[in-house]
Amino acid sequence: MSYRRTTDFLLHDWLEVSSLQSRARFADHNRETFDAVLDMCEKLAAEKFAPFNRLADTEEPWFDGEKVHLPAASHAAAKAYAESGMLAAAQDYELGGMQLPCVVEMAANSFFSKAGIGIGGGGMLTSGNANLLMAHGTPLQQQVFAANEFGGRFSGTMCLSEPQAGSSLSDVVTRAVPDGADFEAEPLGPRYRLRGNKMWISNGEHELTENIIHLVLAKIPGPDGKLVPGTRGISLFIVPKKLVGTDGQLTGERNDVALAGLNHKLGYRGIPNTLLNFGEGKFPVRGSAGAIGYLVGKSGEGLRCMFHMMNEARIAVGLGATMLGYAGYEASLAYAKDRPQGRPMGPSGKDATLPQIPIIRHADVKRMLLAQKSYCEGALALELYCARLVDEAHTGAPDDAAQAALLLEMLTPIAKSWPSEWCLEANSLAIQVHGGYGYTRDFPVEQYWRDNRLNMIHEGTHGIQALDLLGRKVVMDGGKGLQLLASRINATIERALALPDFAEQGNTLAATLAQVGAATKAAWATGNPEEALANATPYLQAFGHLVLGWIWLDVALCAQARAATLDHALLQGKLAACRFFFRHELPRVGAWLQVVTRRDDTCRTMDEAWF
Template sequence: MTSGLRAAIDFLLHDWLQVEALCARPRYAEHARDTFDAVLDTCERLARDKFAPHNRTVDVQEPRMEDGRVVLPACTHEAWRAYAESGMLAAAQDAGLGGMQLPYVVEAAGNAFFAAASVSISAAMLTVGNANLLLAHGTPAQRRAFALPQLAGRFAGTMCLSEPQAGSSLSDITTRAEPDGPDFEVETLGPRYRLRGAKMWISAGEHELTDNIVHLVLAKIPGPDGRLVPGVKGISLFIVPKWLVTPDGQRTERRNDVALAGLNHKCGWRGTPNTLLNFGEGRHPVTGPGVGPGLDGQGAGAVAYRVGAVGDGLRCMFHMMNEARIGVGMAATMLGMAGYLASLEYARTRLQGRPVGPAGKDPAQPPVRIIEHADVRRMLLAQKAYCEGALALELYCARLVDEQRTGEAAAAEEARLLLELLTPIAKSWPSEWCLEANSLAIQVHGGYGYTRDFPVEQYWRDNRLNMIHEGTHGIQALDLLGRKVLLEQGRALALLGRRVEATAARADAVPALAGHAAALRQAWQALLAATHAAWEGGDPVAALANAVPYLQAFGHTVIAWLWLDVALVAAGRPDAASLGRVQACRYFFHYELPRTGPWLQVVRTRDLTCATMPEEAF
């Protein structure tokens, strides 16, 4: 499987994105194509040897609770150690932080192998995101005590947002944090609080893979009257370690008041424990030297250190959330790719049926491989178009991160705007259409596809979570149509439009692609018209009633643009892989891009069929 994935990654990185050109920049001057290849070789080998063989194991041997702790299979511990020792947790960090100073796009490509091999073992995404948030918003002491141990693999990280009564509606959270005594602001690790509440759906919230777990928790600080400030403006962000630490990041033997209340049993991603955590319920009361007296003088509440200013929690947390959304998109892409490559191999070896036509009517003729049937080729080509298109999207977004970090001021600003606009697409499009690829992979396998004798049913179950992970489709759609396309008076949308037109203009000169260029321009103009029509009159209820169809149309248009850009590189090359990419582009323009018309029709007309459906009529 990895050879096909590696070929796709190499083409996109080197032939399409020209990542070796980044080595001319001071930050990446120590690197060259050889070092990038060496990193990918290591990731491919570790994924093949330490992750892939255990993908089924972690699916059937789910995490279990014993005496308030989570027990995981031994293979998970071995895989984590191998990954941490590889240096990939800090791959894109400064050398001074223990990193390799790799371009982020190379780090993302390397991590793709682990997601394809076993997505629920390779759940380091939150640890890296947690550390990156603290590097961006934490104090020097917080970075030293909590971020650096995560990048070294000694600690792991989580994000604790949702609550049992408030899933995605963060304005309704009730977890509260109160100053830990009169001197709470002089604590070395940041202003110290005592935190109480419950958090739900916390991935990797409890385990023994690392010495410590660093929880980043959203909570509200009560006002002078003891009441919580309503809405998101009252939310602050806190570090709540499982074990208390010294200022230099050494774990003590004093347990914080964070308790495992239960495990959620999921249809997929079963290798990653998904937890309900209780903070400050008194199961592990914190008292003694180095902490304050607690809310009631008895050490009640989990010790927490505030990150950033009071009320600035959601802004800080979006640093991690946006990174996680792109990570979810890559995970969805790799699950789709794994299913595609498995079904391709199956279709090349499975004998069944005979060709359509006179020759196929002779029962004495031997059966043919199912890849020779037109409908199977249709399903394989659809999978290829979805998964390689999604991979192009994720690597393009990763390349924007590098541009934002190291480009000239104007280019860095453009990268920031484009990344803001594309993040909802980078999360949502692969999680819908690479899931569809997994469904098609099951279909290619026929009856075997929905049995556990073949891996494709697990890929589908694992991928089904990604439409919900880190913000549902509906949330991403509201973000896109309600905020991102309007960003800075539509500046980001106009910038993307210029890039779309630049690709179309280049394709005009290639006879095999000129028709696609015309179709792309037409689709882009239709998208712009629907965007303006949706907001005509300024009524958000009507404008956002069909935000999800808008998201789908926007995503399909972006993928069409990227496929055309990729095809411009592949066109004219004699090898089979390049022919395959041109053909996948053709498939997307002929079979997929026309779907945008009906989606945009209900957006443009502000159709209220769904919004006005009476509840009793259901």
Template sequence: MVPLIDFLIHEWLDVDELLTRPRFAQHSRGSIDDLVTAASDIAGTYFEPAHRPSDLVEPYVAGDVAVLPEQTRAAWNAYRDFGFLAAAHDEEHGGMQVPRVADLATRAIFHASAASVSPALLTDANASLILKHGTEVQKRVFAETELIGRWTGTMAMSESQAGSSLSDVATRATPDGEDFQDDPLGHRYRVVGQKMWISNGENDLGENIIHLVLAKIPGPDGTVDPSTRGLSLFIVPKFVVDEDARIVERNDVTLVGLNHKLGMRGTANTALAFGDGGHEPGGRRGAIGYLVGEPGRGLAQMFHMMNAARTEIGLLGAAVGFAGFAVSLDYAKQRHQGRHPQAVGKVADSPQVAIVEHADVKRMLLAQKAFAEGALSLCLYAARLLDEQQTGEPADAARATRLLEILTPVVKSWPAEWCLEANSLAIQVLGGAGYTRDFPVEQYWRDQRLNMIHEGTHAIHGLDLLGRKVLLDDGALLADLHTVVNATGVAARTAGLVAEADDLLAAWSHVRETTDAAWSTGDPRDALANATPYLQGFGHVVVAWILLDVAVAASRSRHSEAPGKLAAMRYFYAYELPKIGAWLDVAGRREPLCRDLPLSEL
């Protein structure tokens, strides 16, 4: 994976230009390469040996702690001790101020080595949210302590009766006595409720676990706002601490149980109870929580964490897809079976060939390559936009923000769907061996399957894309995306990729026409009934654009990875891009079948 990352960040995304900006002045191309090399070394030494044990030895409960395999703890310690957790953060918060594109490149290496081992994903996102919305004391006590790896962090939104319908959240938070505003850690509340599907909600990796919990604050009459506008956000630690980050006492946060999953079994996925009376700090009911920002701003604040997590889920999907591709490519080169078609009837005189020489095996390998590399490139492009958003000139930063808005649904959902297909093809290349635990490809598939649900299903992201993003600011986000897609088409023609440029621009026109047609009646019920097919078609066109943009860079490069970039792009344009009509056409004609079908016909 390191050569691919080297090509993408240097030859395509021009990280060297980023390093001329003041925020990254202490870094050089050499230091970025050293960081990637260190990630590869640590991943090989600690993460790869933890991959299979994390699947075979699931977390178990001892007392009120979820115990993880020793290999997982060793991997986490190595990751933490090097400083990867805080790498992209400000130096004043203990970070290295590494560009996000380089930071996510290193994370791709760790994800490909052992997808379910590290809780860094939510710990980093948790700390980032507190740094964005918390008080100075909250930043120092909670975020900075997480970023050095002493504590881990979670996101506690879902509830068994609510799921993605956050307006139905039943967790409540009430002021903790008359002096609730006087606590140096923030306005202190008592939080009561249950949360479900909390990744690493319990673990034995650190001294404390910091939960970010969505809850509603009842009004004076005991009623709550029934909409998502009533949600507030609270920092609820497993152990109550003082303003010097010293543990004071056990908070009333109880592990109810572990969820046993198809894949990603090395992550302790938990159900938690807040304020059930198991550990009542101060002898009063409810877990102590500290309000983040203003009441009623919880969901808006949580989106800061969710969007970061969505990009990381896309990256996770890409990395696991790439891992499966690497194993199946190696297997296909070594496994000999069958003969070339021209050798039929001459078996005695014709040796068997490696299966990589068969056309259909090449097809499956090229598909995996296009899906995994397209997904990884898309996620690193999003990371490059984050850097532009933070350090670019005002107009460039604003455009990067708009592009991130419209691309995030695709960044999360497309890698999850199509790298699952890549992992399925990896099993197919190995044949019967792929279906056994003698090879890791079956675990990759199981680990990958969760990503289609993690951080929002396709339906949620389709509704977000077609129901909100393409309409924002009178279509300004879509117009920005049009500008960069069109620029790639122009550059591709200059590079001699004329047919592909024409195909891309025709496909993009199809997306624009479908968007207008879906909303032609002005009725959301008409437009949104086929939001998921719209997302699928939109996503395929976006990845076609990304792959062509990468291919343009490859066409002028002597990098060893360059020829493969052109092959992946050509596969996608020949075999995948023609599929978009099946998705976009049902959205464009506002197909009513699924919306109107009587339940009696199911």
């Protein structure tokens, strides 16, 4: 079953994206224009990305002391992507954008993630960087920096983590001090000098574009010269690699941003991952050390601004994880159809005189393929659903928009974490289907696993997403978000119970929803956060499986309703994947929730000396 057929079904049959054209922002669009964008991206990914995915993995970026070198294919792919207009796909026409719905933009970008995520991952960062500036930057910052990022002249990064702090942003120590008495008169925004180090910066140094625009979190010292503890003191700054005038042209001055080194990673090897030093004096600018940065928004509100980019990035990370899983699924499916091994089991056992059969005919191989299909197609549906919520939040009627925004808040930890865990498992199963060959570089599945392993870590680790879900999302506003999600799940359950063929799944999902609700209350029964959150990760796993069960049932109901017009194999494939998920996966939820409900203290009370 081709990926494109599944995508078309989810977009047009399930999410009914053509209905968006009734809204003013998307009035120029219809199915024909949406399909044209998908056609373009599918073709571009097949020509400029997929053939060089292995090359980008084996020819890692290297630094000669002055420049970071990448293969010519990476330059060609970045150029082709910029020229396609996809960097500005969702932006206004006035910015050179297409005013595409987010859900169509995400679907179009999925082709690049599947074809070569180690080549195309930079586009997400650049678009996210520019989108943040469109939300929080001044008109001139938008014109000088964001517009040139959308046009492909500049690329963008996000600089949060520091070597000593990691994910603990409250411990950021990069400093930003006013640059002269007239620092507030700078047209590009209040001008500061930054000093500090940033770690794990994807695309932090390269020659793919004219300039790199870093968005940097730093703290402005108080009157006593000390940094404000915690996250309240964090501000956000635009720090360009090369200084830019108000006309958007390079001034010829190099900013005081220096590459300290490249990180050599398990996967995602085609994207330079860097340690950057800001203001160390290697490139003194305008007579002194300190990287010049321009304040975005208000001082002390940097984290709020940055989360605009991070939340968008978390959905994109989930989609990237999904597509790596999907690429492995397609590869193992093709292998299973071609690889002869074993013979059919007859009433008297196996007959060695018969020819071997393709391994796809063995039940256990079908199990592994069905698991991959249920993980990857379910995750794809989840990501596109979340992107559709973004469109609703931006362009829907006020009440619908508010509900969409709240539901998106609830689902973002799942949209990032669930595909990162289970599509990685899909990659592991793809290796297993290949047998010993899967463990070699003769086939691409080992690279897909290596690339995907990063996704449980970046943009908020699995544990951080778990704490966010159980510690904040399910209890915020008296549990309104959880109640809204439960109402949506119950609506799907009611539709299922009205159809005999789906009654089993409807009842199973209802029981699972009740389990999660009871566990949520039990976790917080004592009101002690330390007790409640000690088992947040199994709670996240259970909650994610609940959400995916809901997504799969909703997709299956849609497929059944469209049975008269759908391709028979596509329809039966969706129904079988739904059955598999309900019968093989949802039973895990009870085991995960046992420790949550009991507020089990095994991990919390483990003494470090006992290890």
